[in-house]
Structure formats: structure tokens, C-alpha cells
Amino acid sequence: MANIKEVAARAGVSTTTVSHVINETRFVAEETRERVFAAMQALNYAPSLVARSLKVKETNSIGMLVTTSSNPFFAEVVRGVERYCFEQGYNLMLGNTEGQAETALSYLKMMLRKRVDGLLIMCSEGQQEVFNQLDWLKSLPVVVMDWGMENKEVDLIADNSHRGGYLATRHLLALGHTDIGCITGPHSRAPADQRLAGYAQAMQEAGLVPNPAWIQEGDFDCASGHDAMLRLLSQPSRPSALFVCNDMMAMGAISAAHQAGLKIPQDLSLVGYDNVALAQYMSPPLTTINQPKEELGRLAVTRLLARINGEQIDNRMITVEPNLTIRESCATFLPR
Structure with a gap:
């Protein structure tokens, strides 16, 4: 070095x-x-920078990287993090990477120059090469939220996505649906595959084999949900219900369904994921898997401050359990 x-x-x-x-x-x-x-x-x-910030902790500031603050889920988590940081007397320095490794690297270097006392990272998956370039990050407390990077030295606080996908699909099965499709997130991201695996487990337990044509990949944004729904509706047959792996894609999917003349939930029942604030105001209000965003933010800040203060903690991973929020986007299955 x-x-x-x-x-x-x-x-x-x-x-x-x-x-x-x-x-x-x-x-x-x-x-x-x-x-x-x-x-x-x-x-x-930068080792002297990090060592000095860890030793004297003069800045009382925390850096946070997010993939995109335009997604309501991220924005709601950031709001909770910021609130809890303020309560603890810390400032939050936010960097929006837009999924770009170069941007993430630039923000990380800037934050270290500013002598942040620790880092919260909510965009690590797919950007492992960024962290591999910065050996001096190893001496700085880091907590990863939601998506994990391959580093045994950091703490990970994650939603139990497999459980969430299972709960969503079980709800549709309980309403009598057997023809159930899924709009997934990108397969390069662990939560997307975990939610899909939860869906597959629920279907398997019900003795059902998912139709591969009814499983369409999105990118966790509205446009990809819209496009995935169009691809699904172009198939020779369509499901009576859908599990969509986040609320943003669900919004796009519902828009495409309406444009195709389908009514939600009369023609198609739908469950989202995240329970962003907008979900309750959709038409119809969206049944969704709730991630406890306030708890996620509070746990991340609490764990990071514990690491900054030198507390000895053996467990590096905390799992936050999701739950089902039932609204009006699902209906009991009625044969066509």
C-alpha cells in the first residue's frame, strides 16, 4: 500500500x-x-484518513451509498436512516450511484476524504469490483443493507426475501388460484432469485408446476414491469394471478394490464413486494409484502454505531422478517 x-x-x-x-x-x-x-x-x-477518523471520531458523520434514491423503497429507507442518525447526533452523507461502479468508487473516495466514521451500503451487489479496489475500507466499519457483498468483515442486514415470495404465493393459492405467474427482478440480484425461490416452493408444496412462459424477468422499475406484463400477455394463455417481485414493477404491470383491457382484480389478481407508501393509493390499492423499512434503517444505524464504538459483536448478519399486507388487488378465483 x-x-x-x-x-x-x-x-x-x-x-x-x-x-x-x-x-x-x-x-x-x-x-x-x-x-x-x-x-x-x-x-x-487513504489509510491515515481512516485511522484518524476511527481514532478521534471528530466528524460524527456517516456515509451512505444507494443504488437509486428515485425508487420509493430506497427513499423510505433513507428517510428512516436519516431520522435515526439525527437522533444519535450524526450527519448522513448520501451518494446515489445509479448502479454505476465508477460513480460508487468516486463517492466512496469522497466520503473517505471527508472522514466519515462508517459506511452504510445499499447497492453493493454487482459492484464487488469497487470494494476490491479499496483495501483501506477494511479498517472502516461497514454495514450492508438489503443486497450483500462478498466480504466477511462487513455486517449484513437483509430482508428474508425467500419468505416474502413464499407468503405472497401462498396468499394467492389460498384464494383458489392455481395458474400463478411471477414477474421477477433481475437474476443477477440475490433478492430477486430468493423471492422467485419462495414462489417456486409454495407452488411445489401445492403440487403445481409453474408455467415457464408465465415467469418474466424485470429490472425492479416501472418500465420493466410494464414490458414484462406485455410479454406475459402475448403468450397463448395467461395466469389468473401474479406475484410481482417489487411494487415498482407491479405499478408498471397494472398499467399494462389496464391498457390491455384487463381489470384488477376481476381478471387478474396481483401481489407486489416492499409496501412502499404509494402502494395504498394505487387503483386498486395494492396487496403487497411489507418490508419493515423503518426497522431496517434503525437496525443498520444501530449496528454501524456499535461497530464505530468498538463493541464486540459475533453475529455479522441480521435478517428482517417480511409480512403480508392485504388490500384490494387480489380476489377469490372464479373460473372463466
């Missing part, structure tokens, strides 16, 4: 100047600061 002398040499300045830039203890011209930061990034240098 690079040291401060190597950073100084690359930037063409003294080690004292590098120290002043890092610690903001003296005015340094902006051009010089930029050369120092460029050298630090090129050399992946």
Missing part, C-alpha cells in the same frame, strides 16, 4: 503539504489540492 511520501512524490509536493491537504490544517491552493487528491486516488492512498 502506498505511503504519504509516495503521494507527495507523485503530486510533486512535500509530505507536509499532503498532510495539510488531508487534515485541512492550512490553506493550500486548489490546483495543488487537486494534484494531491489525484495522486491519492491513483495510488489508492
Whole structure:
């Protein structure tokens, strides 16, 4: 790992100047600061920053990376995190990566320059290479929320997605539906596959074999839910009920169904996932799997602060249990 002398040499300045830039203890011209930061990034240098923030905890700030804050689920979790941080006397520094590894890396480096005391990450899956580039993250407390990265040194707080998919499908089965389809999230993301596995288990227990044509992949957003529904409706036959693996895709799916002349739930029953605030105001109000978003945020901040304070905790994983919220988007099956 690079040291401060190597950073100084690359930037063409003294080690004292590098120290002043890092610690903001003296005015340094902006051009010089930029050369120092460029050298630090090129050399992946930041251990002294992390060590200092962990030792004295002067900033009382927490960094948080999210995949996209435009998704109501993420926005509601962030709101809970921010509220609990404020109650504990911490500031929250938020970075929206939009799923881009380069953006995530840039935010991480910026947050470490700002000496955050710890990190909350809600976008790690599919961006493992970002974290592999930053060896100095190993000395900073990190809590991953919802999607896990492959690192035994971080804490993971996750929804029991398999259980949620199982509950959603069991609800439709209890209403008499046997022709049940599923709009999944992207198979590259663990929660999507876990929810699909819960659906498959419920179908198997009922002695049913899912029709592969009725399982369509989405991308956890409205547009992909709309497109998945169109693909499903283009099949020779259609299911009487659907489990959709998040509420955003459910909104898109319902829109496509309405455009095709179908009525919810008379022609098609539908269960979503997440229970975002908008779900209760949809037409009809959406039956969905509730993720306890406030609890997820509170647990993540509580665990991160415990790590920042040096508490010894053996268990690295906390599972948050979902539950079913019944509204009006499902009906008892009636033969066509």
C-alpha cells in the first residue's frame, strides 16, 4: 500500500503539504489540492484518513451509498436512516450511484476524504469490483443493507426475501388460484432469485408446476414491469394471478394490464413486494409484502454505531422478517 511520501512524490509536493491537504490544517491552493487528491486516488492512498477518523471520531458523520434514491423503497429507507442518525447526533452523507461502479468508487473516495466514521451500503451487489479496489475500507466499519457483498468483515442486514415470495404465493393459492405467474427482478440480484425461490416452493408444496412462459424477468422499475406484463400477455394463455417481485414493477404491470383491457382484480389478481407508501393509493390499492423499512434503517444505524464504538459483536448478519399486507388487488378465483 502506498505511503504519504509516495503521494507527495507523485503530486510533486512535500509530505507536509499532503498532510495539510488531508487534515485541512492550512490553506493550500486548489490546483495543488487537486494534484494531491489525484495522486491519492491513483495510488489508492487513504489509510491515515481512516485511522484518524476511527481514532478521534471528530466528524460524527456517516456515509451512505444507494443504488437509486428515485425508487420509493430506497427513499423510505433513507428517510428512516436519516431520522435515526439525527437522533444519535450524526450527519448522513448520501451518494446515489445509479448502479454505476465508477460513480460508487468516486463517492466512496469522497466520503473517505471527508472522514466519515462508517459506511452504510445499499447497492453493493454487482459492484464487488469497487470494494476490491479499496483495501483501506477494511479498517472502516461497514454495514450492508438489503443486497450483500462478498466480504466477511462487513455486517449484513437483509430482508428474508425467500419468505416474502413464499407468503405472497401462498396468499394467492389460498384464494383458489392455481395458474400463478411471477414477474421477477433481475437474476443477477440475490433478492430477486430468493423471492422467485419462495414462489417456486409454495407452488411445489401445492403440487403445481409453474408455467415457464408465465415467469418474466424485470429490472425492479416501472418500465420493466410494464414490458414484462406485455410479454406475459402475448403468450397463448395467461395466469389468473401474479406475484410481482417489487411494487415498482407491479405499478408498471397494472398499467399494462389496464391498457390491455384487463381489470384488477376481476381478471387478474396481483401481489407486489416492499409496501412502499404509494402502494395504498394505487387503483386498486395494492396487496403487497411489507418490508419493515423503518426497522431496517434503525437496525443498520444501530449496528454501524456499535461497530464505530468498538463493541464486540459475533453475529455479522441480521435478517428482517417480511409480512403480508392485504388490500384490494387480489380476489377469490372464479373460473372463466
